[in-house]
Amino acid sequence: MRAILQVAAVLSVTASGMVAGNIVEAVKVESLDGFKCGTPLVKKIKWTPVAVYPQSTVKLNDKRALELHKGAKGKIVEVGALTDGKEIAIVLRWPDKSQDLYKGYKSDLYADGFAVQFASSAQEPEKLPYIGMGSDGRPVAIYLRKAYERVYEPNGGGDVAHQVNPHNTPYFGGALEKFKEEVAQKGTTTYQRAFVSEGFRSMTEIRDGSASYRTDMHYVEKRGGMWGGTVIRPVEDGYAAPTQGEYAVAIAVWDGKELERDGLKRLSGWIAVKLPGGKNGELERVVSEVVSGDLANGKKQFETNCASCHWSRDFQNAPLYMAPGLENIGGQATAAYLRESILDPNAVVVPGYNRNAHPNFSWYMVDEKGNRTSTMPPFNYLDKKSIEDLVAYLQSQKAEVEK
């Protein structure tokens, strides 16, 4: 009985019976010039269903959004990749019942969007970057695309005459229509950004043109509504390169309808993306490692050692912002990362917490040199079996996945 329960807990089987994976094979194509969602090349893609889970690490300071996210489920995003030898395209498609576009002047509307994150290197798979944002010394390159209505950034273009929004212009009637038309004509900017990041507050937009990339986002009414999204970047540049023909990639999607933005999103674990002929066995082993420990003992260990600070699906007694929420950690962290977190909390100090939301608890201390020390004590004195059982328990911590 126990064995069956364990299998059900670790594989993300959706209601429709689809089993999520995390190894994606890039298909070789002649050329990626002009490739977008919806072009015929899409038919060549080998799709892998990847589960993405609500991020519960850092809570947003927004009651309405938090309320909407109680009991939020995971989703399946299908992920594929194409390469022409010079560039790599990561292609996503995922269900979303409503097309939520950002409309510049309405600040309570949030846009659908997605991000693709590349670990700069997969040379040390046991030490992949912190999944959301990279971490000290473990950088990531992040490509972000949001579904904006034609965006017009007048100041970016040095255009002062049109920098007011339509509600604040001195125009009305026919003059306002004409003004709006002019803005619409000029509004060609797409919301796409590239960042490098080594931890939350270090996220830096690449604005010097050194990151060559393009993105695309495309909504179709098929299957109850779904988005397609593409990120195309060089196979190798100063921001990320494959190791033995493979990248560690993670993806995130935002649903504007659910008020998702910033850290409030659905996030995958690390995915191994293989170029044709790529073979990084160690990366594939690390991203798919499932620990078969004793879940009941893991839960007991958690209650004894961890529940005073962390939330899990079973224990929610700790003060809300005391430590990162672990309710979905099993859908996002590798077993190697979980082990490291328990044995050596300082290896990766989760950097992001919202000071406005929870000013009373510091997750780390900073010394004169700027080094951060976690306030979590190391549990390196626990015996090996208890640690593996804890890791198995943490891996079981994830929301159910929507079909």
Ligand code: HEC
């Ligand atoms: C005294 C409070 C405290 C206790 C007890 C504690 N932790 Fe933590 N833990 C933290 C804090 C604060 C952080 C964030 C800073 C960091 O990354 O070390 C953290 C981070 C983590 C992370 C990384 C989370 C992420 O989002 O990446 C994991 C995993 C974790 N703890 C697991 C455990 C486990 C398992 C136990 C019990 C064996 C435990 N913790 C006990 C306070 C605690």
